Amino acid sequence: MITKFLLDEEEIPKRWYNVAADLPTPLDPPLHPATGEPLKPADLEPIFSKELIKQEASTERWIDIPEEVREIYRLWRPTPLYRAVRLERALKTPARIYYKYEGVSPAGSHKPNTAIPQAYYNMKEGIARIATETGAGQWGSALSLATCIFNMKCTVYMVRASYDQKPYRRSMMRVWGAECIPSPSDRTNSGRQIRERLPNTPGSLGIAISEAVEDAATHDDTNYALGSVLNHVLLHQTVEGLEVKKQFEMADDYPDVIYGCCGGGSNFPGVVFPFVPDKLGDKKDLRMVACEPTACPTLTKGMYTYDFGDTARLTPLLKMYTLGHDFIPPGIHAGGLRYHGDAPLLCNLVNNGVIEAAAFHQTEVFDAAVTFARAEGIIPAPESSHAIKPAIDEAIACRKSGQSKALLINLSGHGHFDLSSYDAYFEGRLEDYEYPEELVKQSLAKLPKR
Ligand SMILES: *Cc1c(COP(=O)(O)O)cnc(C)c1O
Numbered sequence: 001m002i003t004k005f006l007l008d009e010e011e012i013p014k015r016w017y018n019v020a021a022d023l024p025t026p027l028d029p030p031l032h033p034a035t036g037e038p039l040k041p042a043d044l045e046p047i048f049s050k051e052l053i054k055q056e057a058s059t060e061r062w063i064d065i066p067e068e069v070r071e072i073y074r075l076w077r078p079t080p081l082y083r084a085v086r087l088e089r090a091l092k093t094p095a096r097i098y099y100k101y102e103g104v105s106p107a108g109s110h111k112p113n114t115a116i117p118q119a120y121y122n123m124k125e126g127i128a129r130i131a132t133e134t135g136a137g138q139w140g141s142a143l144s145l146a147t148c149i150f151n152m153k154c155t156v157y158m159v160r161a162s163y164d165q166k167p168y169r170r171s172m173m174r175v176w177g178a179e180c181i182p183s184p185s186d187r188t189n190s191g192r193q194i195r196e197r198l199p200n201t202p203g204s205l206g207i208a209i210s211e212a213v214e215d216a217a218t219h220d221d222t223n224y225a226l227g228s229v230l231n232h233v234l235l236h237q238t239v240e241g242l243e244v245k246k247q248f249e250m251a252d253d254y255p256d257v258i259y260g261c262c263g264g265g266s267n268f269p270g271v272v273f274p275f276v277p278d279k280l281g282d283k284k285d286l287r288m289v290a291c292e293p294t295a296c297p298t299l300t301k302g303m304y305t306y307d308f309g310d311t312a313r314l315t316p317l318l319k320m321y322t323l324g325h326d327f328i329p330p331g332i333h334a335g336g337l338r339y340h341g342d343a344p345l346l347c348n349l350v351n352n353g354v355i356e357a358a359a360f361h362q363t364e365v366f367d368a369a370v371t372f373a374r375a376e377g378i379i380p381a382p383e384s385s386h387a388i389k390p391a392i393d394e395a396i397a398c399r400k401s402g403q404s405k406a407l408l409i410n411l412s413g414h415g416h417f418d419l420s421s422y423d424a425y426f427e428g429r430l431e432d433y434e435y436p437e438e439l440v441k442q443s444l445a446k447l448p449k450r
Pocket of ligand 1: 139229265267336337412413
């Protein structure tokens with residue numbers, strides 16, 4: 001039996017798929033944070049590339065991938081689709097379990113799929129430097145790789161707590177020539193103000209975003225880049241799902257359920273969006289499940305409304321499921337899943353009932369991760385493991401019912417930089433946390449009134 005489905009380099013997609021062309025209801029536009037009016041492209045030009053702004057608003061179904069970008073994608077794409085035969089045997093399940101593995105990129109996750117085109121378009125438009133923020137360091141390292149490839153400079157504002165606790169992600173950025181600064185820093189007004197007020201703050205993603213945006217807005221040669229949430233990011237990630245569709249043809253199979261973890265919502269949409277036209281057409285039974293932590297239950301407990309993307313209320317208002325922009329997630333180990341909102345395109349499809357969502361506790365997620373690693377060898381990122389947990393549950397249900405379903409897991413990255421979380425799990429130091437309904441309500445009460 002074939003257990004590894006590999007495509008040739010020529011089969012790297014030539015176009016990204018834009019789900020905005022196929023939504024059941026139109027996307028609500030982003031609003032200006034000060035006026036509350038729909039955002040104009042010119043509002044974004046001081047900090048974003050023109051081509052990316054165009055993609056952000058596009059409703060064209062297909063968008064060409066520049067040949068220079070495909071050339072770089074060749075370093076690790078097409079990524080493999082595996083049949084998890086050892087996991088199936090370990091679970092004694094008749095289910096057919098597959099996983100798409102994005103951990104083979106140089107940065108170890110799906111994030112370079114968008115970092116490369118974002119750096120490319122900025123370089124083409126004469127931008128010399130990109131400023132960004134990073135929490136756990138996955139996005140910072142992916143963008144450092146991309147700017148290194150196109151001979152650009154990169155400044156990464158890294159949340160102070162992660163900067164101190166996760167030194168190796170910061171070492172990667174250094175190897176690729178980026179400058180990584182603990183945030184809050186003394187480089188920006190927003191950083192200096194916070195430091196004056198809270199000298200010992202561990203920082204937050206919200207503060208780091210404010211610093212990176214200010215840096216980009218105050219330097220002509222510098223733009224800003226975001227690693228998730230925005231439409232153009234999800235567009236770039238569709239290379240995953242377009243490849244998967246071809247790989248399932250090779251396997252002469254078709255998924256019954258697709259699972260992906262959801263932080264800001266980019267790796268999961270990347271794999272499922274190319275399946276949305278099928279679901280709206282003759283594949284009505286196809287299930288697509290966005291998997292999130294119970295500690296940050298955006299899609300399962302949030303409210304579908306307009307909210308800010310950051311704590312400092314600098315970003316445009318986005319229509320999304322949100323826990324409120326001043327929601328402070330508990331310190332769970334899946335650092336990449338601790339965002340208060342989710343991508344508007346994904347939220348639209350959840351709201352329309354096309355995509356479902358489910359939330360899981362971190363100890364059960366690590367149980368699943370270890371079961372997976374011991375069967376398949378690959379040590380998954382704690383984020384990705386949120387998608388493994390429900391797939392294992394479904395495979396066990398298949399054993400009991402005798403049904404054979406095809407289950408697809410999107411394995412967004414490896415966990416080599418998260419081994420201390422695995423240690424914490426083995427030593428019984430992980431705590432489960434269910435974000436209380438009461439606190440969700442309190443945070444939601446502070447949403448902008450419209
Ligand atoms: C950043 C990250 C995520 C979460 O981000 P999304 O935008 O929801 O994909 C998931 N997995 C890994 C490995 C990541 O680095």
